[in-house]
Amino acid sequence: MSHSPSENPPPPGDLESVMTLEQFIIDRHERFPxxxxxxxxxxxDVSVAAKIINHNIRRAGILDVLGETGRVNVQDERQKQLDxxxxxxxxRALRRGGECCLIGSEEQPxxxxxxxxxxxxxxxxxxxxxxxxxTNTDVNASVGTIFSIYTLPEHVDRDDSVHVALRPGAEQxxxxxxxxxxxxxxxxxTGNGVNGFTLDPGIGEFLLTHPDLQIPAARAMYSVxxxxxxxxxxxxxxxxxxxxxxxxQTGARVRARYIGSFVSDFHRNLLTGGLYMYPATADYPQGKxxxxxxxNPMALLVEQAGGRASDGHRRILDLQPxxxxxxxxxxxxxxxxxxxxxxxxxxxxxxVEGRG
Ligand code: AHG
Ligand code: MN
Ligand code: MN
Numbered sequence: 001m002s003h004s005p006s007e008n009p010p011p012p013g014d015l016e017s018v019m020t021l022e023q024f025i026i027d028r029h030e031r032f033p034x035x036x037x038x039x040x041x042x043x044x045d046v047s048v049a050a051k052i053i054n055h056n057i058r059r060a061g062i063l064d065v066l067g068e069t070g071r072v073n074v075q076d077e078r079q080k081q082l083d084x085x086x087x088x089x090x091x092r093a094l095r096r097g098g099e100c101c102l103i104g105s106e107e108q109p110x111x112x113x114x115x116x117x118x119x120x121x122x123x124x125x126x127x128x129x130x131x132x133x134x135t136n137t138d139v140n141a142s143v144g145t146i147f148s149i150y151t152l153p154e155h156v157d158r159d160d161s162v163h164v165a166l167r168p169g170a171e172q173x174x175x176x177x178x179x180x181x182x183x184x185x186x187x188x189x190t191g192n193g194v195n196g197f198t199l200d201p202g203i204g205e206f207l208l209t210h211p212d213l214q215i216p217a218a219r220a221m222y223s224v225x226x227x228x229x230x231x232x233x234x235x236x237x238x239x240x241x242x243x244x245x246x247x248x249q250t251g252a253r254v255r256a257r258y259i260g261s262f263v264s265d266f267h268r269n270l271l272t273g274g275l276y277m278y279p280a281t282a283d284y285p286q287g288k289x290x291x292x293x294x295x296n297p298m299a300l301l302v303e304q305a306g307g308r309a310s311d312g313h314r315r316i317l318d319l320q321p322x323x324x325x326x327x328x329x330x331x332x333x334x335x336x337x338x339x340x341x342x343x344x345x346x347x348x349x350x351x352v353e354g355r356g
Contacts, residue, residue, distance in 0.1 A: 013252050014043060021047055021186060021197045021206035038099050042124050043174065043188070045097030046147055049090045050178040050186055053130070053145060054199060056085050057137075061098070066138045074109040074325060081136045083107055086130035086145060100124045101152060102165055104324050106293055111162040111324060123152035124173075127293040127324075132177075133261020142181040144263025148297040149174040162324065163331040169296030169317040176297065179267045187213070187267065189304040194270075210271075215307040217334050218273030219243070223258045223265035231281040239344035242352060243337070262289060266298055266332065270305060275341070279312070282352030287311070287329035291321055295330050308338035312345040 019027075025040045060066050065081045073079045087107040094100040102125040104111040111125075126149050133143040151173050152164055176188025180322055184199040186206045197209030222243055229237065246253045254274070259265050265276045278289050289295050299309030299316035309316040309332040319328065332343045340352045 018205075019208035021208070024195065024197070024208055028190075034347075039124070039173070041097055042094075042099040042126070042149065045093045045099065046090070046126070046176070047186055049086075049093035050145060050184075051199065051204060052089045052207075053086045053094070054180055056089075057082060057143065059203075060137065062131045071205075071331075072106050075106065078136075079107065080131070080134045080137050083131045083134050083141075086225070090126075090128055090130050090145070090147075094126060100126050102126070102162070104162070104165070104292060105130060106290060106325070114335045125150045125152055127297075129290070129293045132294065133259065136260050140265035141261070142179065142259055143261050144180060144267075145178040146263060146294055146297050147176055148172050148293055148300075156182070164212075166292070166321040166324065168320055169291070169299055172296060172300050175300040176302070177263050177267070179263050181264060181267070185210070185267070187270075187301070189301050191300075191304065194301055194305045200327070213270060213305050215270050215302060215305045215334055216273030217336050219247075219254050219334070219337060220272040221255050221257045221269050221274030222337075223256075223269065223276040224278070225258055226231065226256075228279075228281040228283075232279060233345070235345050235347060235349065236279055238349050242344065242349065243338065247267070262294060262298070266302075269333050270302070270307075273334045275331060275337040278330045280329050284327060284328040288327060289330045291316070291319060291326050291328045292324055293331070295328050298332055299346050302332050306335065307333055308335045310338050310342055312342060 022044060025043050056063060056065055060082060067081055067084060069079045069081055069084050071079050084107065087105050091103060094103055100114050101123045102111055102113055104127040106129045126147055129146040131143055132146055136143050150167060150171060152163055164296065174188060174190045179185045185196050187194060187196040194213040195208060196213055197206035198209040199206050243254055257265060257268060262276065269276055278287050280287050295316050302309050311329045312331055331338050343349055343352045
């Protein structure tokens with residue numbers, strides 16, 4: 001006796017109604033800034049690199065790609081093998097794709113001009129942190145990749161391209177990240193909302209699982225390295241004291257979560273509500289996170305998800321970059337919490353205390 005489909009719902013994990021990243025990009029590409037399809041191909045190139053990087057990360061101990069390269073990168077940080085592999089795979093994918101004319105990487109001292117296809121109708125620059133949270137690689141903790149995409153004016157003089165490309169984050173045409181966590185997720189925006197895709201390793205596709213993400217306004221989680229608290233300003237310490245107060249009505253209290261990977265802390269806070277902070281410290285007087293390929297892309301994403309990103313005084317997306325690897329203090333997450341942080345940091349904490 002045949003059963004109507006409704007009597008036999010598909011088993012869990014059935015791929016009956018899936019939307020792959022590629023389908024999503026094609027279906028929505030008319031909303032992308034470049035309807036030529038070049039932009040869709042550029043995003044595809046980044047997603048291919050993400051799958052290759054994921055493949056290396058998931059087998060790191062087996063492939064013997066853990067540990068350090070023995071070199072110090074331009075950040076004066078000891079480079080991990082997976083930093084170098086992720087950087088190499090992103091550069092290769094963007095070169096193969098032929099849509100990108102300039103890359104800027106955390107792992108490379110200068111920007112690198114690429115020769116886009118002669119037919120390329122658009123000039124794209126891509127800035128990226130190939131592997132975020134590198135200290136986590138050898139201890140099997142979460143890491144990520146962050147990317148930021150700008151268009152460049154037609155026929156940029158290659159010698160001038162880096163100065164043309166270093167523009168405020170508000171001018172990004174797209175931004176996103178890959179979170180290599182308990183599952184691997186690709187989350188991005190083109191200025192029309194934030195959408196999250198989960199990699200199905202069985203078919204090698206990123207599938208839409210988190211459409212139209214919005215960050216809750218909840219004071220759920222906060223992420224900061226409190227080992228540096230002696231370096232924090234009195235205003236920041238007052239903010240942290242306010243943040244940790246129990247809710248007078250519910251008795252609820254914010255939870256501390258600091259993974260050591262900005263991508264992982266950001267992604268969790270995006271889903272639960274909360275904020276991530278990396279303020280100025282003695283070791284990092286300008287903050288540790290880099291504007292072009294950490295703060296800017298995540299600031300675009302969080303604003304598209306209804307949140308905010310600030311250096312404590314100014315909107316991150318308004319900052320005019322001066323050089324590729326410049327750092328910035330960063331407060332990013334649920335809008336009410338960033339507004340409260342700014343009030344305390346600007347000496348207006350009493351306004352917030354009064355509101356409770
Ligand atoms: P990266 O691995 O790309 O250098 O980034 C690491 C960043 C960020 O991901 C993380 O939240 C922060 O550095 C951790 O720094 P501390 O160990 O100083 O807290
Ligand atoms: Mn990073
Ligand atoms: Mn990195």
